[in-house]
Amino acid sequence: MTYGSHKKRTQGQDPESVAHLSSLECSVEEANAHLKNLKPPERLCWAYNQFKSNFALTTSFGIQSAVLLHMLHELNEGENIPVIWVDTGYLPPETYAYAEELTKTLNINVQVSQSSISPARMEALYGKLWSTDRIEDIEKYHQIRKIQPLENSLSDLGISCWASGVRGKQTDHRKSMNWIDPIRGRLALRPILEWTTKDIYYYMNDNKLPQHPLFEKGYSTVGDWHSSGPDNNDVQGRDTRFGGLKQECGIHLPGPGIMGDGI
Secondary structure, X not given: OOXXXXXXXXXXXXXXXXXXXHHOOOOHHHHHHHHOOOOHHHHHHHHHHHHHHHEEEEEOOOOOHHHHHHHHHHOOOHHHOEEEEEOOOOOOHHHHHHHHHHHHHHOOEEEEEOOOOOXXXXXXXXXXXXHOOOXXXXXXXXXXXXXXXXXXXXXXXOOOEEEOOOOOOOOOHHHHOOOEEEEOOEEEEOOOOOOOHHHHHHHHHHOOOOOOOXXXXXXXXXXXXXXXXOOOOOOOHHHHOHHHOOOOOOOOOOOOOOOOOOO
């Protein structure tokens, strides 16, 4: 697999200080009123027309990721739009294989985003943060391995608006989301926000998209190998993640603050 690389980040740059919100040609309220009446692919097209080279997608190469990536594939100029993949270094082998398959099949421009601190170094300094059953340790893990790398990549690429495949029914927090919202100084677009699990299934079936290998093993959501599990009689969906302590990793939240390069 051949992945793109983003330009070197300016030392000391604070992503929150970049004035990306003014890139929108109307108010956020007006944009949401307009996006409500569009179909998901049309929302992607709208965002690209608004932001051009300052627009990107994010992906986890998770259970439903093929849907938004296929919509991008169908979009004119879609192959030029960067797809930021936050690789924590702890993803299941099946996810890496799935990423390879989708990247080749859909001809997407993947930009790998990784922490400046290796998994081995993080564990040596802080221990296995995901295994302590302490929310503050899980949040530190997410900050190091997910949030900071994403913010660095968004800054490196000059992104004003980024789209993701989050859906309103996935978590309590996502129920309150709009089609487009400001997050950490940028705009976040959710093209399939109103979609149900059935919508996802039928789209993938109609377009003959491959399923994530862990889907057949009962996973309805998958992240890192140590914090994901199949659905069971007691817990399902996002409640299977992070030992049931949290539904969100923080990428789709307004905070917390961003650390420096030294972590």
